[in-house]
Amino acid sequence: MTIRKMVHKDLDIMTKWLNTEEVLEFFGDPAAPPSAAQVRAKYGPRIDGAVAVEPYIVEAEGRPFAFMQCYRLTEEDYARYGYSSDELIYGMDQFIGEPDVLNRGYGTRMVKAFAELIFTEKRADAIVMDPEVRNLRAIRCYEKCGFRKLKEIDEGTKWLMELRREKFSGKEAAPRS
DSSP states (O other): OEEEEOOGGGHHHHHHHTTSHHHHTTSSOTTSOOOHHHHHHHHHHHHTTSSSEEEEEEEETTEEEEEEEEEEOOHHHHHHHTOOTTSOEEEEEEEEOOGGGTTSSHHHHHHHHHHHHIIIIIOOSEEEEOOBTTOHHHHHHHHHTTOEEEEEETTTTEEEEEEEGGGOOSSOOOOOO
16 A cells, blocks of 8 residues: 555546545535536645645555545644644545445555654644544544544534544654654
8 A cells, every 4th residue: 555645647536536425425515526627626736735735645556546635733723623832733634535445444554554654754743633423434443543532523513533643553653853
């Protein structure tokens, strides 16, 4: 399994994934699936580094099967979630785009690998995610990776989940200096 930076040639497969029933259920709006132009407009600037959200593609044996992204929390998010501004907190989001890869352990592997990347390369103190409370499969995966539920947010529709550097069960992440 490989996690690599997303490039412009990935936008076609991203459009395909963002239009699947499995992805739309929790990542997007099932009533308004995005067009190729909308996907380009949203993810093109991220690929180019013009937006502070870093997109990645996950591959197994050279076949792309998932999307991941990370970003440093905004000041508004720090306040909303109750974090001190002296901590370095990153958010991450992901989905598996290929339905035949679901329920095969890839989600757990990719979340652990991406958390390791964020802790080692970004030197984050913690990583947060906000899955919908009804996305039980994702929540179970995140808990297996060491994330814990902190509180319900967005009027009880999502969980704020956190993984602290010192609780990370992957390889030892070097402390931030």
